[in-house]
Amino acid sequence: MSTFVPPTFEILSQVLEEKFGVLRDDIKPDTVLEDIELDSLALIEVALTLQKQLGVVIPTEDLNSSGTVSDLFDLVNTAAGNA
Amino acid sequence: MAEHTGRDAPVAITGIGLVTPAGIGVTANWERLLSGRPTAQRDPALAGLPVDISCRVPGFDANALLGRSTAWRLDRVSQLALVAAQEALSDAGLDPDRWDGTRVGVVMGNALGGTASYEDAHTAYHQEGPDQVSPLVMVNWPVNMISGYLAMHCRALGPNLVVATACASGVTAIGTARHMLQSGMCDIVLAGASEAPLSPTPMAAYHRMGALSRRTEDPAGASRPFDADRGGFVAAEAAAVLVLEREQDATARGGTVRALVAGFGASADGHHASAPDPAGAGVERALRSALADADVAPETVDHVNAHGTSTKLNDLMESQLINRVLAGRPSVTSTKGVTGHALGAAGAIEVAYTALTVEHGLVPPTANLDKLDPQIDLDVVSGAPRAQRVETATSHSFGFGGQNAVLVLQKAGTR
Secondary structure, eight states: OOOOOOOOHHHHHHHHHHTTOOOGGGOOTTOBGGGGTOOHHHHHHHHHHHHHHHOOOOOGGGOOTTSBHHHHHHHHHHHHHHO | OGGGOSTTOOEEEEEEEEEETTEESHHHHHHHHHHTOOOOEEOGGGTTSSOOEEBOOTTOOHHHHHOHHHHTTSOHHHHHHHHHHHHHHHHHTOOGGGSOGGGEEEEEEOSSOOHHHHHHHHHHHHHHOGGGSOGGGGGTSSTTHHHHHHHHHHTOOSOEEEEOBTBTHHHHHHHHHHHHHHTTSOSEEEEEEEEOOOSHHHHHHHHHHTOBOOOTTOGGGSOOTTBTTOOOBOBBOEEEEEEEEEHHHHHHTTOOOOEEEEEEEEEEOOSOSSSOOTTOHHHHHHHHHHHHHHTOOGGGOOEEEOOOOSOHHHHHHHHHHHHHHOTTOOEEEOTHHHHOBOGGGHHHHHHHHHHHHHHHTEEOOBTTOSSBOTTOOOEEOBSSOEEOOOSEEEEEEEETTTEEEEEEEEOTTOO
16 A cells, blocks of 8 residues: 655646646746646646646646646645545 | 739749658658658557557657647647648748738648547546546647647638548648638648547558558558559658748748649549549549649649559559540659558648659659559659659549549749
């Protein structure tokens, strides 16, 4: 049995950089998601990827491209708390 | 610029972009074609299928060519098209940041859409449920998205469409684009085709149709147009994009005319879902109407880039067509011996190859033509390139569904 490891900001940053091509310098807590081309469709793909990699289920209705990277991280953590 | 319009206005190819199994870029393509070396090989992605050979674009790294933030969003069919468009624009010396994008159209051809995107979504649906289906499939599977993405990335804001006439799609696209320039609808059109069909389901279906070569023990010898031992096509992925402009506009801005798109003809067999009409009535109407549109006499055609799929039925039917209509015994080549059959993209890459043939006066050889089918009486170029001044050439494409399209190309300065 593997032990669940809570996601860190670093893990989220890695996913955004490696899978979605976001430049590391653009991944800051206050970066607005649509400013790094993560629109509503892209965010669902981000959520699917995080679900596969981290086992967290983020409700798609909570995703908001007007939000920030920090908001997305909070969603991941909330989902992890529910996992 | 629209004062040079009219149904007789010559239309020029002023830029070419090629991403095919023969290489990425026009130079790599032309060298490989002239070498006559086939590109078919065993395909690990098709392992387990009865036919596991294909022609893939060598070394295609979408992340490196387009940037990771663009590449991940796009099906391969749009990735290939974007890379080809970038080269075509550069070749034409055009900068999208400096043109009136509202006067620039896009007409691309395609047969199957984003096959990998659909297959992935279908697998996710069945294995993991509907909540695991990516929404991006709906902006990657539909065929129209190829031209949509070209508009976004090239700031081409005029009429924008994808035409689907199966394996004739590329020629249909270029012919349609020519009309849009002649009518004055656009001043520049990015025209071509893209296809990324090498997913298991379509490949299994083509095999079940009996369309694919089963020469899996000898992939390099599998695509052999007009050869006595041919037994089907080898599927390929590819994209070609041409920059088309009215010749007078191109000349006025100092563009280089690679060749002229002089005539277009199209028809339907109305005969069968996949088999060509053995009498060839439909393809003959397409060819004759293209020649009439170009106002050239059939006997003056001195070169044919044939559809030449390497199937028993097509190659025999097409050889009879050429003999019946083109009395000047033109040289004939099928570049599919090297590239395989890129389905909806085939016509566009072959128009590009025909333009290069006209420009350079060199006919690339038909690969794997060891023994001409005794039922076929054509002057097929094989073995080595042939130096030949080509003034008027035809490029043929015939699709499943009986959809036929032919373009006439001429050397710059002949009209």
